[in-house]
Amino acid sequence: MKEVTLKQIAENLGISITTVSKALKDYPDVSKKTKALVKKEAKKLHYKPNVFAVNLRTKESKTVGLIIPEVVHHFFSSVINGIIEQAEKKGYLVIILQSNESYKLEKKQIDLLISKRVDGIMISLANKTVDISHLKRVKELEIPLLMFDKISKMIDCSKVVINDREAAYAATKHLIDTGCKRIAHFRGALLPQNSIDRFLGYKKALEDHGLKYDSSLVYICENVDYNDGINAAKQLLEDHDDVDGIFTITDLAAIGAISVFNEKGIRVPDDISIMGFSNWFVSSAITPSLSTVDQPGYEMGKVAFKQLYKEMKARRKHEDFEPRTIVLETKLIKRNST
Amino acid sequence: MKEVTLKQIAENLGISITTVSKALKDYPDVSKKTKALVKKEAKKLHYKPNVFAVNLRTKESKTVGLIIPEVVHHFFSSVINGIIEQAEKKGYLVIILQSNESYKLEKKQIDLLISKRVDGIMISLANKTVDISHLKRVKELEIPLLMFDKISKMIDCSKVVINDREAAYAATKHLIDTGCKRIAHFRGALLPQNSIDRFLGYKKALEDHGLKYDSSLVYICENVDYNDGINAAKQLLEDHDDVDGIFTITDLAAIGAISVFNEKGIRVPDDISIMGFSNWFVSSAITPSLSTVDQPGYEMGKVAFKQLYKEMKARRKHEDFEPRTIVLETKLIKRNST
DNA sequence: TTGGCAGGCGAAAACGTTTTCGATTATTAT
DNA sequence: ATAATAATCGAAAACGTTTTCGCCTGCCAA
Structure with missing residues (x-):
């Protein structure tokens, strides 16, 4: 039960790997006939591209990292919810890390995400974080960075907050x-x-x-x-x-x-x-x-990912990008304790 | 500002890529002297292996997928907490997906995780899930699978539950x-x-x-x-x-x-x-x-990852693996409502 | 001398994809 | 007829790593 690859399809059809690849991605220099043939064969064999190879070639992982102080927390879990939903829509997956409000862990996790080559990083800072050299490094590596809720004014990047x-x-x-x-x-x-x-x-x-x-x-x-x-x-x-x-x-x-x-x-x-x-x-x-x-957690997550997505897109096209700070509306809720 | 690669180090030192790679991984057929040299140079250049290439070569992503019905939920967020903490310790990252109690989404997400080539999958079933062909497929592909809390008796895999x-x-x-x-x-x-x-x-x-x-x-x-x-x-x-x-x-x-x-x-x-x-x-x-x-959520997450880890390890070594069902203790808590 | 062995190293294949750049043929214009 | 153009395709490089296998050198024993 071998993996199905482009090579496999190419051999079956007696054409080149190049053409198969291009046919599947609807390149204009492949005839309609060949495209149909290739797509049929690909479907028949249940071809799924090998993401590892794609990642290597495109230098993208279609994955973003998320660091929050605490997972078991109504506000943050709402943010997570907003983020992963939006990310999934755009074809991105989310890796979640928890800093436990520790600066040391947060720093380590940033390194981890960098070495995993995520396409972008979203973070809500740990309370104890004052040194921000680890975030500076993210900027230097030109990895799109977004901060939400607990932000630092010392870093120039997109932010989503409430007032x-x-x-x-x-x-x-x-x-x-x-x-x-x-x-x-x-x-x-x-x-x-x-x-x-x-x-x-x-x-x-x-x-x-x-x-x-x-x-x-x-x-x-x-x-x-x-x-x-x-x-x-x-x-x-x-x-x-x-x-x-x-x-x-x-x-x-x-x-x-x-x-x-x-x-x-x-x-x-x-x-x-x-x-x-x-x-x-x-x-x-x-x-x-x-x-x-x-405090609109779900909304914040949603907006945050959308903003990061814009930046990732710009970066892919080598366009420059102007960071934005988005301020979300809060609402006074009157109940029986006042 | 180019990426630092094995090739880079090799050229600087006038030796082969092979030797650099082996030196960094402490292969026995590299002299101590060369090893020291290589490691020094690697540190100097802040060499970090390209995970994309490593993934492609080793066919591993060091990543596991987690599907739960709801993120904003005290029990499940506790489980998440236990899982990501344990995973990080073992060098794994966790991709979290939310099925929203929908069978259709759950199925799609399983496909997503498979195509992302995660090393293992952990899932708590959506309430509406009765058809389990998507999980069967996971088994067929020999991807380590673990179910927790909301499980199906129709699938033979490791499980972590309470009684x-x-x-x-x-x-x-x-x-x-x-x-x-x-x-x-x-x-x-x-x-x-x-x-x-x-x-x-x-x-x-x-x-x-x-x-x-x-x-x-x-x-x-x-x-x-x-x-x-x-x-x-x-x-x-x-x-x-x-x-x-x-x-x-x-x-x-x-x-x-x-x-x-x-x-x-x-x-x-x-x-x-x-x-x-x-x-x-x-x-x-x-x-x-x-x-x-x-209901010990954190504990359940911790135990669940540990068990999955064992299976992933066995799989890597091509050893066979006996699925286990682990039953966690619950505790009666008497307060003022009874 | 020959053979064997160990230590140290590197060439090269392999992983599976994407994309550039030609090459070849078919079509149209002159 | 020739030249120019369009339509199709493929060879090959590249991404960066891991690992197999063989090579070379030097050493020792017979």
């Missing part, structure tokens, strides 16, 4: 609009741009609406998860008794906080309003359902 | 042990083996403990999601007023049900106990926290 600052501003403003006077913020780690921007949006909203910014109302949720939310909420209850609103960097932290308040008999939103971020679909399932900002 | 029947039995028994007398079941679609097995476990547990099985207490949650849980719960409340326990096929459905009961003022677990399945981590975050069965 974290504006979204956080809107979220905080919503709390103010519903009557909150003293609003705390559960923020993320200090480094990531997202975390900074959401914090700045929060701060600006306060200042624009005559509420004084108080740094003692800002709590850091290092891992931005459920337990962080629990701990921050407990700490908050110890530190302050006059807080009537919280804006959290992520739904998970908000849910953690809500569970604390539920337990202690503090009513949400009567005693304290809570605003999440991301619109993780569980937010609508908890009691009370969580007001939040919708 | 759904036993786990469901234990879950139902737990409801019985805590005093439930009339226990409903929110089951999944009719076809999938999982769904059948969990149903059978539920039924058997009833019968073994002197409770009569009543088919009117079984509700079908076609998509096994949050809304299904809501609808089933509402229907249940219309149909029956004496039910004091529910075993749901998945946490999501359980959470949907809980939200209905919360709304209607029906107390969980005082009026009705609820038992989920999967131990989706949100289950511990809701009120009341959900008793459930822990």
